Amino acid sequence: MNTVKSSNLGYPRIGEKREWKQALEQFWAGKLEKEEFLKQIEEIRLQHLQKQHEQGIDLIPVGDFSLYDHVLDTAVMFGLVPKRFKYSGGKVSLETYFNIARGTTGAVASEMTKWFNTNYHYIVPELGEAVPALVENRPLQFYKEAKQRLNIAGKPVILGPVTFVKLSKGYQKSEFNTVVNQFVPLYADILRELQQEGVEWVQIDEPILATAISKEEIALFNEVYQALHEAAPNIKVILQTYFESIEHYEEVISLPVQGIGLDFVHDAGQSLAAVKQYGFPQDKVLAAGVIDGRNIWRANLDDKFSVLAEITEVVSKDRLIVQPSSSLLHVPVTVKNEEALDEILTGALAFADEKLHEIVVLTKGLQEGKEAIQTEITASVEAIKALNQSSVRNNTEVQEAIRGLHTYKADRQAPFSVRQGLQEEAFELPLLPTTTIGSFPQTQEVRKQRLKWRKGELTNAEYETYIKAEIKKWIDIQEELGLDVFVHGEFERTDMVEYFGEKLAGFQFTKFAWVQSYGSRCVKPPLIYGDVSYQEPMTVAETVYAQSLTDKPVKGMLTGPITILNWSFVRDDIPRYDVANQIALALRKEVEALEENGIRMIQVDEPAIREGLPLKQEKKQSYLSAAVYAFKLATASVQNDTQIHTHMCYSDFKNIIDAIKALDADVISIETSKSHGELIHAFEENTYDKGIGLGVYDIHSPRVPKLEELTRNIDRALQVLDPKLFWINPDCGLKTRGIDETVAALKVMVEAAEQTREKLLVKKG
Template sequence: MTAPFPTATITGYPRIGARREQKKALESFWAGRIGAEDFARSVHTLRIGTYHRLAQLGLREDYAIPASYSHYDHVLDTALTVGLIPSVTTGTDFDLDEYFALARGTAQRSPLEMTKWFDTNYHYLVPELSDDTRFTARPQHLLSLVSEAKTAGHLVRPVLVGPLTLLALTKPAPGTPTRPLDRLAELTDVYLDIIGVLAAAGVEWVQFDEPALVADIAGTSDHELAEAAHRTYSTLASARTRPQLFVATPYGSLREGLDELAGSGIDALGVDLAAATRASDPEYANRLAAAVPQQVRLVAGVVEGRNIWADDLRTSLEVLQGLERESLSVSTSTSLLHVPYTVEQESSLPVDVASWLSFAEEKVTEVEALATAVTAGPDARVEAFNRADRARRTRAESVRVHSPEVRKRTAATAGQDGFRTDFAQRRQAQDALVIPALPTTTIGSFPQTAEVRRARADHRAGRLDDDTYAQTMRTEIDRVIELQEDLGLDLIVHGEPERNDMDQYFAENLDGFATTEHGWVQSYGSRCTRPPILFGDVSRPNPITVGWSAYTAQQTQKTVKGMLTGPVTILAWSFVRDDLPLRESADQIALALADEVADLEAAGIDVIQVDEPALRELLPLRESDRAEYLDWSVRSFRLVNAQVSPRTQIHTHLCYSEFGEIIDAINALDADVTSIEAARSRMGVLDDIADFGFERGIGPGVYDIHSPRVPTVPELVELIEAALKHVAPHQLWINPDCGLKTRSYAEVRASLANLVAARNQVVAAGIPSGARSETPAAAVGVSV
């Protein structure tokens, strides 16, 4: 007899550890402080501890817990498991040296390209597929996860990125004309091999994640994806020996592919039925009730997996009951990878705000409460339902949430588009900014030393007084200025030593936000962030960055660039309100930042960068929803800068984006300079820029800061020359592809020295016609 699907489950869980144990193990291994055996013991302890804790929280049924752990990235793991990326398996695990070389690069090789996972702030590694690639089943790592869990008393569910999503996220290798999805049949055969091995090992349920089925995939129609899903899962379901198949479809609603997937022979279908999805697709629950056969277990993800508000359990129970199914389980809408571990660790959150929140552990208990209530009624979990009722009521009544003054100011901007002046006028007004041809700059942050982090922590804890703290930060700024001047960079930044995170720092200084102590969420690898919590209307009580930028300008003769995080990025990297449209929150943040821009101008800062690295990140997965989003996101950016003088040069920065999809919006931002991530893609993004005919300046990143390797001068010269084939010389800026916060000073000094040397070499060799040895910054243009 096969195991039934659990009535309460989740589709994934944070893997960094409640105290970032994985991060510490990874970084110790990379630094050589521990060896492979110690690393293996550390992450083994973390995994088993996670399984035990999830069982304590209520996931006690067999296969209720997914084995969703990864050393670095789940897309990389699946790509290695199916041979999309050739690998050598060492015993029961991946070869760690090869694994981390793919993820991070080495002195001899570049890492895989990295980009955002659907519309989230998680980054995945992008596999490449060539015509020579031969898929091969390598399930040893999956088997080891299953075996260690079983030894510890847990029957866990192996998790793989589904074949359609894996190929949809894969890019063709250079010179490969074949679309990755055209090789789906070959890949499906390898998935057959893998599930056969799992079945032989006694595994009774396996999970395939297929978020591509809820998105519009470029070059592939919904109809094609739907047919491909039916073929693929019919093939897998027809295997003579296999585990039962659970297909999860997070981040939105299935549309054309629903009937095909539900009728393919799979055993369980996971769907995103959180409030946000129900609001965007009100008929989804009804379509599910009609389309999913009773023999298929419907796994209803009614508990939001991406945000941190306590679930409205009574409404969720009504949704579950409305499905009118016996074969029903309760789950989260997505993996809980996107939220922190537990509210219980937070001691500094306002008590009332904390009572409105549910992190990963609290969401597991909500899932269990709903699963019990489906059969036994809400009184069977009366404490959980009462908590949910209180959270909803007190949040709605709180005076913290609503500000009549902010609402009035925001309403007054209705109809404004944020237009400054014509770019030609601005270019002429900015002629006073004299900067060399192919000017060099950085994106903003410099390495965060242990001393700087300790000073921030001591100041926050009251162990360091304000004056001593300020002097410590000024000393670090002096160091950064001296380094930039020694290296010969043209546009100077202050290095942002005072900022723990480019998003959190602004949240700490804006009303309407709360921040956490331990609310860490994985961004990629060992990189973790603490997303702020946007709970109320936003305003700026005091200047935030002005003092640091003004101090920097006093210490150098070079032009200084002020640094702000833009409104869309602050939203994208925060847990946002679910009681107010995003566009209204964006306008509130934009107007608060506009006050900061005005104060920077008044302090004599002539260049201001308003970063929007997450502009593409929030782009809706469905094309039909994108125009509205791009309209309000572009408008909010322009509101930040609407009142600045034509003489003030506005920069922005974008990263990890499929820029061709939003090139019109990038142009509409109307920044004077825009920098973009381009190093890992080998300047591939510039085809889109050139085809569009972008007229302002552009700074395609030539130094990949997400890898510890130092790029050589010849490599950088090659990238600059590649950029010059697409961009007029008077437009081109030379910069890294992102901030330098996560790198060491040794790496940064060497890399930036090579960057400046490469620029100088290109200039000495003779820039193509159109550039001159010294060009006004406005003519140099926008660094996109």
């Protein structure tokens, strides 16, 4: 390597217009034969490699592409298939692969959880049921494909053994080293075969190094990578970290690898400070992640070049790689298709393709001198300046409100013990009240009518009539099912964040800026690009209409400030918590509007609290405090007999239970069905004294649960939770499910609740 190189860590899988998603869903629906499906997927994969090659990226990742999830890919590469899927060895079939992720009528899907502090979900590997074996060398397969089809000598990407085992389940903590060492010979085989094929660079991702790991685990890293180096001494391994700066910097840079990849975007310059303070080994390459891989804003190339210049004071250019801070999996594909956006905003955006261009420009600047890229530098600085000076980022009313936050009350009028009695009297609910989380199935017809309305083919009045008809249909279904607390179904909403962003000032929406959330589920996060403010009521009309159709309480449904924050691309020119509080103040006005219009149960969902949790232990409390404050700022102004609900996804509950209590919600529901036992165990160790619903069945799988499953889940929960505080609900919204399966599953849920009530009354009697 004679000079600085450019590199990428991973490219978005979904395609510019979600071609990947469309192929997957057509295949699952039986509308695409397997051979044609695989052909389409191969074309998409090769197009992505070709685009990176044409951009001028030197080290192009191969093997980062996935049909569902890269962690699942790693598991099936080692034959780790849970017994319930009746795997008989050898290469894991495509059908079994998807069954693990999605479940079958006879086998529950593997657990899905958040990928570190992102909104990407991975499938949790289940260890202990099968002995790992290398049944398919995926990195080799994709390397050969790129070489043979495009003449690209790619950089194979592999999830590292320590992180892989850390993210898995099915073993005791005391067995961790032993389990990791089971995989080392398999990784060694992968590297040996890559070496035989003539591979030069391999990227092994170990993001666990950015978390609080122990000295003992660092010692394990040393043993593992020494063994891998001995197995394939001619392979150059880049040990790649991302999302935050690494713990144990001096030990990590001493590991027996040829390159270290560090995040120079997050953690406020700690990586740069560590390089300058402790130096960097003369025999290693530094892969410097200076372009933000997780946000969509154009880089100030002057600032980025300065960071690289400081790095080159320690690391010579021939030992430097310029790259993004993480895989570009977390950002949309390209800005070029966003033709409808304001020119000032477009000029300040950079999606995956634009970020790769920034990397190439910076690499050129290091190779040829800053003057060679001065035009690009000036353009980036001017574009960012134009957005910062625009009126949308200078709303004086909003900015004054943030400066005067101390004038807003962020605590309920009375403690829960008082509110509980008033709410029992107001609502007169039975023991173990049943409800749902908020959304009901968004059928193809619902989406079709919304699209017609957006295109102007339906008038506002016609669309409103259609939405009211859907609301009435589902109010009637809820009456027939015998649910105790209703919802209006959210048929007017595309997405739980997008809907609110469209109605609040300071947000902008795109046409094609999709990112993968899990499986084929793609989301189009709004861009919070300006000061956020309330415009007009957002949910009142639909909720009040639903309430007019029934004597049962109907919950108002809002998305909470932290979830809106964490599921958006957030402006980076002001503190993130200021943005959260701007959103909270806007939502506070909507909560008050619902209450004024007779809605006395209001659910403010916070499923994404887990996503924003910092990886560093010392930063977690300040984040949780800010999250609690924003939630309370949005909800605390209601009367004592108005019941505040919230919903969140399972997120190491025992580690954040104090923060969950501090939210002071009257009722919390938690997505738990795939981790039910683990969560119940958390309640055995911690007391929770407010209303709570643990999701009693999994909505992510297209199956109707059995009655005995649900009664077992309920009974287990009631061993540690007060029946007077326990609610029964699915574990998440039902938007993605079919109508028939939704009705059938809820019927079973109501029956399970009734059976349990009867048992409790008999026991009490």
